[in-house]
Amino acid sequence: MKQSVTQERVEFTKAMKGEYTILAPDIFPMHMKLLEKVFALYGYKLDVLHYQGKKVIDTGLRYVHNDMCYPAICSIGQQLYALQCGDYDPHKVALIQFQTGGGCRASNYIKLLRKALNNMGMGYVPVISLSFSGMEKNSGFKLTPTMLYKGVMSVVYGDMLMLLRNQIKPYEVNAGETEDKVNKWVDILIGQFEHNKGLVGKGIMRNLRAIAEDFYNIERVSDIKTRVGIVGEIYVKYSPFGNNNLEKFLESQDCEVMVPGVLGFVQYCFHNVSMDYKLYGMNRYSRHVNRFAEKQAAKMEKRVISVLKEYPDLICPSTFEELTSLGDKVIDRGVKMGEGWLLPAEMVELIEKGFNNIVCAQPFGCLPNHIVGKGVIRTLKDLYPYSNVCPIDYDAGATKVNQENRIKLMLAVAREQ
Numbered sequence: 001m002k003q004s005v006t007q008e009r010v011e012f013t014k015a016m017k018g019e020y021t022i023l024a025p026d027i028f029p030m031h032m033k034l035l036e037k038v039f040a041l042y043g044y045k046l047d048v049l050h051y052q053g054k055k056v057i058d059t060g061l062r063y064v065h066n067d068m069c070y071p072a073i074c075s076i077g078q079q080l081y082a083l084q085c086g087d088y089d090p091h092k093v094a095l096i097q098f099q100t101g102g103g104c105r106a107s108n109y110i111k112l113l114r115k116a117l118n119n120m121g122m123g124y125v126p127v128i129s130l131s132f133s134g135m136e137k138n139s140g141f142k143l144t145p146t147m148l149y150k151g152v153m154s155v156v157y158g159d160m161l162m163l164l165r166n167q168i169k170p171y172e173v174n175a176g177e178t179e180d181k182v183n184k185w186v187d188i189l190i191g192q193f194e195h196n197k198g199l200v201g202k203g204i205m206r207n208l209r210a211i212a213e214d215f216y217n218i219e220r221v222s223d224i225k226t227r228v229g230i231v232g233e234i235y236v237k238y239s240p241f242g243n244n245n246l247e248k249f250l251e252s253q254d255c256e257v258m259v260p261g262v263l264g265f266v267q268y269c270f271h272n273v274s275m276d277y278k279l280y281g282m283n284r285y286s287r288h289v290n291r292f293a294e295k296q297a298a299k300m301e302k303r304v305i306s307v308l309k310e311y312p313d314l315i316c317p318s319t320f321e322e323l324t325s326l327g328d329k330v331i332d333r334g335v336k337m338g339e340g341w342l343l344p345a346e347m348v349e350l351i352e353k354g355f356n357n358i359v360c361a362q363p364f365g366c367l368p369n370h371i372v373g374k375g376v377i378r379t380l381k382d383l384y385p386y387s388n389v390c391p392i393d394y395d396a397g398a399t400k401v402n403q404e405n406r407i408k409l410m411l412a413v414a415r416e417q
């Protein structure tokens, strides 16, 4: 007999807003430090989960089919583990999932999460979806324009902090000083957001300049470290749980790490709508809206870049426009499943900025990212003979030791070069 899995959606109501804790998986560790506090400004208690380890993966595997994407197993596993481990009262929490709304399986994570909750007998836990392609209605959760804007600014400042942290920390003389500056600036920025400051024109520029100067003044040694870039599927690229603490591991191997910013991915999502219009004649109105959003994001990005350019010994990211031309050298912009053309574009950018060694982090069995990751290595080698790209698969069955050994091999090649 065919079983129905449809079940009525549990709404996040107004009454829940004050009482419930919203649990989010840790996708963008730096940016979510700010986002957590932006939510608090609007009366929501958001907790970003940092559970890791076999017990969390096992929880994910128990309720999500092992054929599903590894990011789904990790992010849903973290949320379900939080409900089971006793740290939270399941009757006082809601779960949140971030979705791009694209054509890939990530657009279905929300359904997987609801199905898993039903199977656990916790179908009463509300699930909020945050998606680029429209949100479900919840009377207790409203993304107001100012909250959304502060969320976007968290991405802008988060990118700036991540970029500076990655370039300064490996060389700091006093251990811990760079991380202290990150925390200091998260507090300052949230204090400003609370009073609607640091959000437009001069206020943004003043902050960006002060942040850059503050990090730049950290006392550093003049060593030269092995430079390694990280690209990949959005979850395993950024989430320490998804990539077995890849950044920490590279730092322990005496490397300077560069991870392209989240704002590039945001612009990529907007840009893809224009591609849909160009290639398939899809929705003209949606294209206008997305082009407008893309332009606004580009303006923000230019501000970050203009400030970083004042420091010639710091590496400054390319604009999104430049990224599109870099990607055109390798792949067509019609390739937009998963991270699509953005992934090879970021690899080209990293190589041209001196990060010849690249870890391409991909979930095992993620077809779209294997095509644009592993699939372009030959072309990259032809264009840049010194490129040293190491694709690493992340999966519940993959061992950390294996992954680290492959990265060590890549580093050995890098040091020889």
Ligand code: SF4
Binding pocket: 069, 070, 071, 104, 105, 106, 107, 233, 337, 338, 339, 363, 365, 366, 367, 368, 369
């Ligand atoms: S990009 Fe890969 S991991 Fe992400 S949803 Fe698509 S198939 Fe899954």
